[in-house]
Amino acid sequence: MTYEQIFLFTLLGFVFAFLVWGRIRYDLVAFAALVIAVIGGVIPAEHAFEGFGHEAVIIIALVLIVSRAMMNAGAVELVARFVISAGRSLSTHIGIMSVVGAAMSAIINNVAALVMLMSLDIEAAEKAKRPVSRSLMPLSFATILGGMITLIGTPPNIVIAQFRDRALGEPFSMFDFSPVGLVCAFVGIAFVTTIGWRLIPESATRATVGEGGDTGLFVAEAGVSEKSKSIGKTPSDLFPLADEHDITILGLVRNGKRLRGFAAGEEIRKSDHIVLEGDPKSIEAFIGAADLDTPGTEDHGGLRGKSLTLVEAIVPDNARMVGRTAMDLRLLYRRGVTLLGVSRQGRRFRERVRKLTIKPGDVVLLLGPQSRVNDAAEWLGVLPLAEKSHTVIQRSKALFAIGIFAAAVATAVAGFVPLAVALAAVVGIYALFNIVSAREVYEAVEWPVIVLLASLIPLGLALETSGGTQLIAEAILSLTGALPAWAILTLLMIVTMTLSDFLNNVATALVAAPVGLSIAQSLNVSPDPFLMGVAVAASCAFLTPIGHKNNTIIMGPGGYRFGDYWRMGLPLEILIIAVAVPAILIFWPL
Template identity: 85%
Template structure:
């Protein structure tokens, strides 16, 4: 091997290791790798930042802004609320939600579609008095499957389309992914609707409507009011009142430290904090009944003040608060909002709520005036569950937003203008009509994903130009021996799908696409089936909660454990391979 190949393989090996490790943000890993490659001389200095102007990067950013606009205008809500009913049988409910989720994910970002539908699904679960864990994972998987139907449905499709343009002269168009994507989506939805949800474990996730509330049980802290009747009592004395409000008293915090055990017999002092566990409404009711107050509530009028709201919000992996604490961020001082409680997949913790490092998948309970909570949620990068915490929905503009988007897509499909220009024009219209504000235009973009993609594009080009992808292709071909072409395609998809379960799907697509092209060229067949296979496989990350952001988002509210994803995800991935290979070869012959 040449110096460039050895350098790039070693560097990418470290990149994959760090991405799987997950302790360092993936955008920092990718950007650092790009700089190292430039210093090492394998990426020319004049081409180092070409990825930031790449059309795929621009399209992904614009799609994210369009998704925010659709939510702001109530277009997603308008469609979803027409089909949600808690009175349907669970299989019927999952089927309808999955179809709606897949359809929405085909035209907007699948994360945005999941967040909106998840709120409605949780509400339906509460009204039907069933565990939300039964329907959240099928909904997440359905939105992932729906993204494969169109070019803009998922980032890997955009990456593959732009790679094809560079390699073969023309990109995949908007609906080139539709035949195969639609087959996979339909089969996948049928599976999760009829069989998949039955494979999910009952232990730890089954419960009543109160147990499967918006985000499960929170651990929160409450302070004594100056005139509280609780003064001088013990946590044990308060147990009957706590039971009445479905709240568990976990202990006391004194002088900044949690006392051992439940501290049931400790006399409560003026400066103590009571540690509580329960759902948000129960905690709020108990604090009022026991004449307590949320820590910091005096700064914005008290917990029961009319101007305050309690908002549950999910923490995605790219949120500002991940790995940090409310105290470290000075949340109350900077934003006038209190972090009242945290829900972590049903697990209890002994750390102070304000001093607890927040993890992806946590659900946080924010307290403050409605406007401040909404602002703080955006600043923290968390995804509010309660409808009142979302940006004000401009429902009178829903049809206008849908129409503007439809015209833009039609112009791109008709060849009147490139897709990037069409989407940019749609975003401009949304901004001029105040469907998205100037601030939201920037906040809607997931900048870590943009940096990741822009950093890996030059590395992928360098690996291809150095002959590295050809070496990988030759290694795969040597291992497959006398397998038929469809067998080699299936193997490529299995490898790509496995990588996507542990790495970002954009990174997986960038590396696997040139390998697929090299394999096709070595076999002297059309590269399109192999590129389409990479696109499908890179999107199908169902085995882990880290493979796709949607899987991370549902982990806390659904009470899922890491191993729960295998139960439904493994047979679904096998099913996708079985269905996708013949579909690809039928619609994209060799």
């Protein structure tokens, strides 16, 4: 072996060891390896940072921003009404959630799809009084499977597509992954729905829904606009919807006065205000579901309306708010922020929220654009709780956001503009119409993943140009002897899938893709089945909580242990290999 090959194999060996060890952040490990490779002379200094401008890196960052925008626009609420039902059997619930999760993962990043649906799954488990661990792992696996359906669903697909462009002169297109991805997703979802969830060990079901949750409830008001669908109904008519969102309707305000009792039988009129009690997220969700308005947000409405945030803040003894009301402070007029609700040790009160005298120890719920809320909190002297900030869903923009994204994808698929340019235009439009704020554009990007990918791209290229990947390919071929090409493809997928269970799937794809290409060239067959096999295998990390971020996300809420994953993950990985290889050979012949 040459000096470059020895250096790179040794360096990558240390990189993989540190990634499996997990004590040092993976982005720092990858970036340090890049610097060492430059110092060692195996990567030219002028090419060291080309990975940061690589199209795959740009596309992944843009997809993450688009995913945040879809969350802000309330895309998940368009399907939520068909998902949440405590009366369904567990298998039916898992099947519906898995299909929805897979479908969403195909059009947005699969991590974002899981985050959007996880709260719904937890809510459904709470209503059905069953352990959430039974359904969270199937949901995570389904979103991973759904990500394989399109180019933008999962980072390995983007990496493989761009590698093919560099190696063969043309990338995989948006839906080239769909035939094989759909087969894998269909079979995988059928498995987790009927058999898989039953394999989760009983110890994992120890997790109970709502443990450690915040029991602090806020009293808030919601206005009835001229076109609200709640007009003509009574508060009692809204009780089922309120129960669904864990909200208590406390009464009705008309002409500035609170009506007697709960006003359960009083017909709701235009300009009334409904008094609610619940946690901030539940209040916000109920206001949207009941087609109500939040007082004071008129200036922020419309398609160009600003992105709003709900922030909980504690009122200390020396705060400007103490002993005063929101009306006294003219909070909305002076600061452009609304006092939406107040929590006072679980107590209820009959005063209107904006006329309530604030006391030390109260927790207030402030609504407004992020920058204004921060300024208002400082001016009021209250202490915002960083972990208690909630983005207000802009439901009126949901169809607009979906339409813009669909048009951009269609434009890219038709070949009018590259995918990266189309997604960049979508992000620009979303920012222009305040579906994502400038702050959220940067917050949505998972910078550690970007640094990891951008650092490993030059390392992978150096391994390929030095002949290192060819050596790996020759080693695999020597071990397989006279086996047919399909058997070698199966072995490559098994090795790739095993690596992905312990390494980042992007890192796995970057290393395995050139090996697959070298094997195909040595066998004198089409490289596409091998590249497609690497894409499938790198995405399917079901054995451990560290192989895929979705598995990591559910570990705490589901109460899972490290060893719980392989019980359902191992048979699923075997099943995916069994169906993926024939599907690849049918749709991408050797």
